[in-house]
Amino acid sequence: MKLTDDEAKSFGVATNHERMINGEHRFRLNHVDGSSYCRTEATDAGWQNSHYHKGVTEWYVVQSGWIAYAEQTSSKESHLTILEEGEGITVRPMVPHNIFMSENSVIHTVKATKEKHKNDWFASPELDAYTSQFTSEDLFNKRMMKSLRSTRLSLREFYYSDWKSIHDYAKRPEVSRYQVWEPQSETDSQHFLAERMVTSLQEPRFQFAYAIIQRETNTLIGSVELTIRDVKHQAAELSYILHPDYWGKGYATEAAGLMLSFGFYKMNLHRIYAKCDPRNKGSERVMQKIGMVWEGRLREDLLLSEGWRDSLIYSILARDYNS
Numbered sequence: 001m002k003l004t005d006d007e008a009k010s011f012g013v014a015t016n017h018e019r020m021i022n023g024e025h026r027f028r029l030n031h032v033d034g035s036s037y038c039r040t041e042a043t044d045a046g047w048q049n050s051h052y053h054k055g056v057t058e059w060y061v062v063q064s065g066w067i068a069y070a071e072q073t074s075s076k077e078s079h080l081t082i083l084e085e086g087e088g089i090t091v092r093p094m095v096p097h098n099i100f101m102s103e104n105s106v107i108h109t110v111k112a113t114k115e116k117h118k119n120d121w122f123a124s125p126e127l128d129a130y131t132s133q134f135t136s137e138d139l140f141n142k143r144m145m146k147s148l149r150s151t152r153l154s155l156r157e158f159y160y161s162d163w164k165s166i167h168d169y170a171k172r173p174e175v176s177r178y179q180v181w182e183p184q185s186e187t188d189s190q191h192f193l194a195e196r197m198v199t200s201l202q203e204p205r206f207q208f209a210y211a212i213i214q215r216e217t218n219t220l221i222g223s224v225e226l227t228i229r230d231v232k233h234q235a236a237e238l239s240y241i242l243h244p245d246y247w248g249k250g251y252a253t254e255a256a257g258l259m260l261s262f263g264f265y266k267m268n269l270h271r272i273y274a275k276c277d278p279r280n281k282g283s284e285r286v287m288q289k290i291g292m293v294w295e296g297r298l299r300e301d302l303l304l305s306e307g308w309r310d311s312l313i314y315s316i317l318a319r320d321y322n323s
Contacts, residue, residue: 065105
């Protein structure tokens with residue numbers, strides 16, 4: 001049986017709907033004991049106002065889109081977290097916090113309190129100063145990098161200081177055996193890294209080259225790349241290379257899988273493909289393990305020092321990945 005608004009008020013529950021200055025629409029149910037529920041729908045992307053409560057515990061849940069959550073600890077350190085659809089966070093009393101809502105995102109907020117405090121909302125200028133330094137583009141980039149992490153690995157942009165770690169595997173003959181390049185000199189490794197760092201700053205960006213980091217030791221163990229080959233048809237090529245000390249342990253499969261997720265979920269690609277020398281059984285197994293299917297054999301498409309080589313080509317479509 002449906003209750004009228006007046007009947008709801010007799011139980012201490014009232015509605016309060018607002019259109020905020022930043023364009024958000026908020027639909028609230030408030031109880032006289034200080035607890036409440038609020039559905040917030042964003043129009044434009046942007047930060048709310050940093051604040052804290054003395055007696056209120058809050059739960060935020062993302063229904064659609066994504067948000068950035070910032071908070072300040074008791075030691076005055078500020079932290080930022082990206083939350084995706086279905087993810088949530090609990091905010092305890094006395095914790096300054098703020099929410100950045102992406103365009104057209106929807107969140108749900110539940111507030112509960114043991115003791116009602118009159119006007120229990122206090123501004124946090126310090127946290128506002130922290131959040132103001134993050135633009136929408138900054139937060140989008142942080143969101144992309146969040147997806148590039150697994151239990152054992154994380155992928156990150158290259159630093160110039162990485163060149164020695166890169167050279168440690170790029171100089172080895174067994175690493176370049178099936179590649180178009182020979183064992184690299186120190187200068188070669190430095191040039192490779194410089195080129196990748198330059199392409200990372202290009203707008204629009206067509207090459208996403210990341211260092212593969214073993215999280216337990218914080219060691220760079222290889223690199224993985226996703227290169228947009230056809231913008232109109234949303235196609236990209238995947239490639240990867242790993243230090244031989246880490247071969248046969250599933251790291252290449254793990255890193256390649258992260259890049260598939262990045263390509264399909266963050267870049268909205270339709271097709272991702274990869275190629276390898278027919279003799280490179282390890283690389284071919286990686287393609288198979290991440291769900292790619294064999295498309296064919298390209299005859300003598302690359303010239304190595306020893307002569308022309310064929311390439312096996314594997315691919316995966318967005319619909320296959322999602323299924």
